[in-house]
Amino acid sequence: MSETPDPLLEQSLQSLIDMQDHPAVLINQDYRIVAANHAYRTAYGVETHELIGRPCYAVSHHRDSPCHLHGEDCPHLQVFSQGTAQRVLHTHFDNQGRPEYVGIKGHPVILPDGKMYLGESIQRLRPPDNMDCDDMRMVGRSRALLTAIDQLSQAAASSAPVLLWGESGVGKELAARYLHDHSRRCRGPFVAIDCTALPENLFESEMFGHEAGAFTGCGGRKTGLFESAKDGTLFLDEIGEIPLAIQAKLLRVLETGNFRRLGGRDTLHADVRLVTATNRSLRHAVADGRFRDDLYYRIACITVSLPALRERQSDILLLAEALLTRINAANGSCAQLTEDARARLLRHDFPGNVRELRNILQRAAALCHDNTIRAADLGLADDTRLSRPFATGAMNGLEHDSLDSLIKQYAGNRRAIAAALGVSERTLYRRLRRHKTSHPRGG
Numbered sequence: 001m002s003e004t005p006d007p008l009l010e011q012s013l014q015s016l017i018d019m020q021d022h023p024a025v026l027i028n029q030d031y032r033i034v035a036a037n038h039a040y041r042t043a044y045g046v047e048t049h050e051l052i053g054r055p056c057y058a059v060s061h062h063r064d065s066p067c068h069l070h071g072e073d074c075p076h077l078q079v080f081s082q083g084t085a086q087r088v089l090h091t092h093f094d095n096q097g098r099p100e101y102v103g104i105k106g107h108p109v110i111l112p113d114g115k116m117y118l119g120e121s122i123q124r125l126r127p128p129d130n131m132d133c134d135d136m137r138m139v140g141r142s143r144a145l146l147t148a149i150d151q152l153s154q155a156a157a158s159s160a161p162v163l164l165w166g167e168s169g170v171g172k173e174l175a176a177r178y179l180h181d182h183s184r185r186c187r188g189p190f191v192a193i194d195c196t197a198l199p200e201n202l203f204e205s206e207m208f209g210h211e212a213g214a215f216t217g218c219g220g221r222k223t224g225l226f227e228s229a230k231d232g233t234l235f236l237d238e239i240g241e242i243p244l245a246i247q248a249k250l251l252r253v254l255e256t257g258n259f260r261r262l263g264g265r266d267t268l269h270a271d272v273r274l275v276t277a278t279n280r281s282l283r284h285a286v287a288d289g290r291f292r293d294d295l296y297y298r299i300a301c302i303t304v305s306l307p308a309l310r311e312r313q314s315d316i317l318l319l320a321e322a323l324l325t326r327i328n329a330a331n332g333s334c335a336q337l338t339e340d341a342r343a344r345l346l347r348h349d350f351p352g353n354v355r356e357l358r359n360i361l362q363r364a365a366a367l368c369h370d371n372t373i374r375a376a377d378l379g380l381a382d383d384t385r386l387s388r389p390f391a392t393g394a395m396n397g398l399e400h401d402s403l404d405s406l407i408k409q410y411a412g413n414r415r416a417i418a419a420a421l422g423v424s425e426r427t428l429y430r431r432l433r434r435h436k437t438s439h440p441r442g443g
Contacts, residue, residue, distance in 0.1 A: 013109075020121050026109060027118040029080055031055045031066060034117065043124065044094055056120075060092045070314075072141060075106025079118045083108050089150040091141045092122070100124060101149055139322045140315030144307035148175075151304045156182035161254075161299050164277040166306030169353030172277035173237060175306055180233040185273050188232030191225050196241045203246050208253070210262035226259060230270040239276040239299065240285055244292065251295045274299060309350040309357065316345055316357070323358050324373075327365050335365040337373045344375040 014035055017024040023040035025033050036051045056076075057063045067090070068074035075086040085107040092102045103123040110116050140146075155162050156179045164172045173192055180190045198206050209224030226234060236242075242250065253259045257269050276299045285291035309316065320337060328334055337345075341364075350356050364377040 016109075017119065023122040023124070025051070025056065025120050025122075027056050027076065027120060029116070031057060031076060033059065040122070060090070062093050070141070072143065072146070075104060075120065076118055079106050079108050080116065083116070089146045089153070091139075091146070101146075103150070103153065139319050140312055141318065142307075142312035142315045144312045145315060148304060148306050149178075152178050153182060155179060155302045155304060158302065159184075159273060160301040161274040161276070162302045162304060163282075163300040164275065164304050164306060166277070166279065167308050167353055168279050169355030170306045170308060171354060172279075172306060173235065175304070176233070176235040176237075176275045176277065179275055180235075180273070183233070183273065185232050189229055190233050190235065191229035192235040192237060193225055195236055195238045200243050200246060203242075204249065205262050207250070208259045208261055209264075211264040221261070224259075224261065226253065226272065227268065227270050229272045232272065234272040234274055236274070236276045236299075238278060240278045240280055240282055240291060244290070247292045247295050251292065251298060254295075254298055309353045313346065316350075317342055319354060319357060320345055320361060323361050324365065327358075327362055331365060333365060333371055335368055335371045335373050338375070340375040341373050341378060344378055344380060348380055 013026060014037075017026055017035055017037040018039075020037055020039060023043045024037045025040055026035035028034050032053055033051050033056055034053075036046075036048065041047065041051075051059060055066075057066050061067050063070065066074060066076065068077055072090065073086075073088040075088055078084060078086040085105065088104050088106070090102055090104055092100055094100060101124075105121045105123075107119050107121075108116055109119040152175055162176075162179060164175050166172050166175075176192065177190060180186060193207070204210075205222070205224070207224050207226050209222045209227055211221050254274060257271055258267050259270070260267055282291050282296050282300070286293045286296050309319075320342070324335060324337065345357075345360075352359070360378055360380070361373075363379060364373045368374070368377040
């Protein structure tokens with residue numbers, strides 16, 4: 001710590017940050033690390049001499065310039081320009097080069113001679129060892145993604161219901177698991193229910209269970225999904241697809257936690273944390289009378305919007321590399337993207353979001369030659385920028401002519417039409433039936 005030559009002062013500053021339970025560093029105005037506590041050195045497996053004097057952005061971000069120049073929030077600017085603390089979320093890299101999300105509290109540290117330093121305490125939010133292939137869709141440094149993760153991290157500390165909004169393929173179930181894993185219920189079960197897959201006549205039996213003989217063909221007692229989530233998290237995906245008649249029954253259970261198995265007499269109770277998700281506006285559904293307003297206000301205590309991939313374009317190549325690493329590991333291959341393939345990915349609009357990116361890479365890795373993925377191997381159209389003809393939620397007011405136009409545009413490919421509209425194939429299928437429109441073939 002050459003900037004504080006007084007050995008006693010050096011020792012005092014080191015003792016100050018060593019008191020922090022979380023990893024912590026001291027940074028000067030030139031972005032250089034001047035001290036790191038024991039928790040930081042242990043967490044990241046580094047020695048003092050590997051840190052002192054190095055730029056903070058080089059150590060934690062693997063960059064050659066400050067992170068605020070790349071669109072990220074940086075506590076360094078606020079601390080040294082305003083002398084006030086700042087809390088931000090960042091993507092850091094561990095000593096093995098793996099990405100992880102961390103919360104940073106930056107605060108000014110002022111010495112007796114008036115010299116100021118940035119003190120940063122770091123809270124690790126997502127250990128890289130726990131990330132699987134689906135988790136890769138949460139890799140990135142874009143402000144849109146980091147904002148969403150910050151909101152998820154804060155919501156996880158609460159017991160209030162959370163409504164996740166986002167287009168198809170952005171990772172709503174992954175976000176729900178993130179909420180569960182970072183909550184006080186993390187040791188309890190996580191039960192995910194796709195509401196589009198539960199027929200109305202079986203909803204009560206699947207959700208709340210049934211007793212022996214409750215209906216014809218019923219062979220014995222069955223525990224429902226709601227009861228299975230006891231002391232954990234219940235995730236209802238695409239809750240906007242639940243029929244009105246079922247919404248009333250669901251509301252009563254969510255308000256009290258009390259329920260009866262179908263055909264049963266005993267009132268049972270299950271304490272669950274509710275997380276729901278939708279890819280369309282429930283407010284519009286309430287206004288149109290297709291969703292109960294009391295149920296909406298029950299589930300939407302905290303609302304978190306998950307960004308589409310086109311809103312976080314700076315993450316596309318990071319995601320592609322992370323996904324391709326996992327695909328190679330699963331296939332025993334070593335496929336790599338060429339520069340023209342990278343450029344082509346950046347020009348694509350990804351109506352199917354991260355799910356589409358993963359499918360593109362899986363196909364390209366399987367069909368490319370010499371483990372080299374070229375632009376032509378991606379199977380994308382020649383357009384420099386694929387258009388998204390309708391915004392998410394446009395299904396609500398879509399007319400027959402518009403549907404016919406989409407069917408022609410995408411050559412009857414139901415998967416492509418659903419991706420362009422930002423809805424699931426099931427939702428598109430039901431809406432086509434409702435409008436009595438001919439069914440496009442599956443993708």
